[in-house]
Amino acid sequence: MTAHDRPFGRCLEDFQVGDVYRHWPGKTITEYDDHLFCMITMNHHPLHTDAFFAENDSPHGRNVVVGNLVYSIVLGMSVPDVSGSCIANLEVELLQHKSPTFHGDTIYAETRVLEVVESRSKPDRGVVTVESKGYNQRGQEVCYFRRKILVWKKEALPARRRPYEDPWG
Numbered sequence: 001m002t003a004h005d006r007p008f009g010r011c012l013e014d015f016q017v018g019d020v021y022r023h024w025p026g027k028t029i030t031e032y033d034d035h036l037f038c039m040i041t042m043n044h045h046p047l048h049t050d051a052f053f054a055e056n057d058s059p060h061g062r063n064v065v066v067g068n069l070v071y072s073i074v075l076g077m078s079v080p081d082v083s084g085s086c087i088a089n090l091e092v093e094l095l096q097h098k099s100p101t102f103h104g105d106t107i108y109a110e111t112r113v114l115e116v117v118e119s120r121s122k123p124d125r126g127v128v129t130v131e132s133k134g135y136n137q138r139g140q141e142v143c144y145f146r147r148k149i150l151v152w153k154k155e156a157l158p159a160r161r162r163p164y165e166d167p168w169g
Contacts, residue, residue, distance in 0.1 A: 008079075010084075012128065012153045016113060017114065017116060019113045020110055026137075038069075048063055067143070074109040086151045090150055092146070093146045093147065093148065097142070106137040107143075132145055
């Protein structure tokens with residue numbers, strides 16, 4: 001018998017400049033998702049939460065999903081493939097909202113590795129620079145960001161522990 005742990009993030013040695021990770025599955029953003037995110041983050045702009053305002057007084061004629069929700073979804077979609085086992089997110093160098101996202105749109109995401117640099121001061125880690133893009137179901141790019149993450153090398157990666165004995169053996 002073999003037990004398999006789901007991969008979640010990568011070590012420094014796993015990243016190769018130019019590699020692209022296509023995150024799956026996509027996420028359809030509902031009106032509820034958008035309104036809840038707006039309320040949690042105290043963004044009460046009527047463009048996101050007031051259909052009458054959006055239909056009558058906005059350039060799009062309908063509610064637009066708040067950009068930080070779109071960014072958060074694309075970031076979250078990248079975690080299992082990119083930063084799930086990292087030490088820290090160091091910075092977001094650039095964030096662009098390329099096209100509006102509307103209630104009912106489905107977001108898909110991809111991340112490309114731009115740079116991999118070993119730490120000069122700590123031999124157990126390094127910094128990886130990636131760029132992520134979010135697309136809607138029509139293939140329009142809606143979100144772009146570039147970030148740096150601090151990543152363990154393989155030999156330093158902490159073991160996954162569980163708070164219970166192995167039930168299988």
